[in-house]
Amino acid sequence: MQESIMLFFLNIENPVLDFLGNIASLLGEQTFVIAVILYIFWNHDKKKGFGLYSSVLLSVIAMGILKAIVRAPRPFQVLESIQGKRLATATGYSFPSGHTTTGAAFYTALALSFRKRKVSIFCAIMMTLVGLSRLYLGVHWPIDVFAGLLLGVFISFAFYHYLDYLYDDENRRMRYLLIMGTIFAVSGAVISILLNFFSADETAFNDLMKVLALGGGGYLGFALENKKVQFLTDGTLGKKIARYLIGLVVVLLIMGSKVIIPESLYAIGGFVRYSLVGFWATGLYPLIGKNLHLFSGAR
Template sequence: MEYMLAMLRWIQTMRNPLLDHFFIGVTILGEEYFAIAVICLILWCVNKKAGYRIGFAYISSWILNFSLKEIIHLPRPFELDKRIIPLRPETATGYSFPSGHTQSLTSLVTAVMLALKKKWMYLPGILLIFLIAGSRLYLGVHTLLDVTGGALLGISWIFAANIIFDYAESTGRKAVFLIITVPMLVGMVFILTNEYYKIAGTFTGLMLGYFLDSFYIKYQVQGNIRQRFVNYILGIAVLLLIKTLVKKVLGDSLPADFLRYFLIGTWITVLAPMLFNKMWRKGSKYTQRSEQSGHTKTPPF
């Protein structure tokens, strides 16, 4: 461990304002906002099934991360060595191993690459994984062990999550998702952190939407570029409104965080798809306006 702490002290000597801003920007990609934006884009505007696959794999990876942190209880490097000065320490809550930001972005990137199967994504995706890991080292909030563990766990879990998802889809036994859901809900008794409750709320909303879509909503991505753009902007605007208003009304507490992110997950997977279905069904006033505007090109997704 000492050589890994020495590595962080050495990296600390190379800090400057330009690199500080760069790596702070990179580390933001490992947080919830970027992932939610990507998942919404794919689920609403590209491919619904890929969106659910990515959402399930990504969010369940976070559940695994929080669970392992609570089991391993490894302190942060700046807690072990007071000479290490963390940057943006507000993102370094809880225990250190495995790195949540690294596992998060690694999981997202891997899930997207496997779901969409676009070769051009591979090089940028791998680069992003190295950058997020490097950013956590540069900021002094994780060791090499933490980020390596986070990356390997992220990749490994995405393959495992895809096996679970494929089994549920091919056999119709969607109750298999209870393998993740039940332990996650039990974990809420033991892992009393805001971040865990947010993830649990989002995952519950995602699973609710997945089941309702299978039997009732049956959302399909359709329409031209303009229609998909409208879907995305409207969907994100309402999502931000829910996030802001519920927090203002209920404040900060574990139950409030669970409810707020459950509503966000429900909006993403239930209410927004129902709204988009209604907006763009054949003969609706929105469809007629779109056809009259002449924007009929369909995106090459």
């Protein structure tokens, strides 16, 4: 059954669908999702930004753990007829689909945040297209996509209201951020050391390590912002665009620092980079930006 579905997509391949498949896949990639969440967090609504960030983070961590446990091969590794496309994004094991999980968690949380019918329909279409694109590109089995959809939607529904309540209770929020941020950061650091020096399975754990690092840095950054900054998302359109572009450029520079990290420290370097991205985005940038008048403080 699964092979028949994969062969169906193989038989309808053409340049136009290749282009559309790549675009749809991009809409479920963590880089795109993070970029949208950061715009919302910096410029629109901090509470919504926190809820989106957390929903996606928890979903992707759960997905990474499942990948490390199941360790299923991808279709192009099993079926000779399928070459696979956009292979640079197919870095881990197959089950469940990371793009589909990310897209399902993000678009479900987005729909829950804005609660408008048009937004909900748009989000349902987007997560469906992301899942179909992974089948068309030959990098996931149907069961991977179904599991990713189920996982992302379930976790966003299960946790979003709790996260909403948590954000309104400052003391509980601080405890959550410090405890979970520390757990994620320490877990990511340990995995990076194991990957670097003890020959752990890179395919199983490298992506999970990066997500834990991003989560640890991001949550500790949220705690810093909550304690020391408390910025407002107001400002003119020009100010918001400048605020967003400056913050995003630094994110890209941190990620680009990979070229100066020795190959022998690839995993530890990855942990440091992703931790810095999370900490910069949610805490350090608001702190610096407030002093530079890119952000205004709470009145």
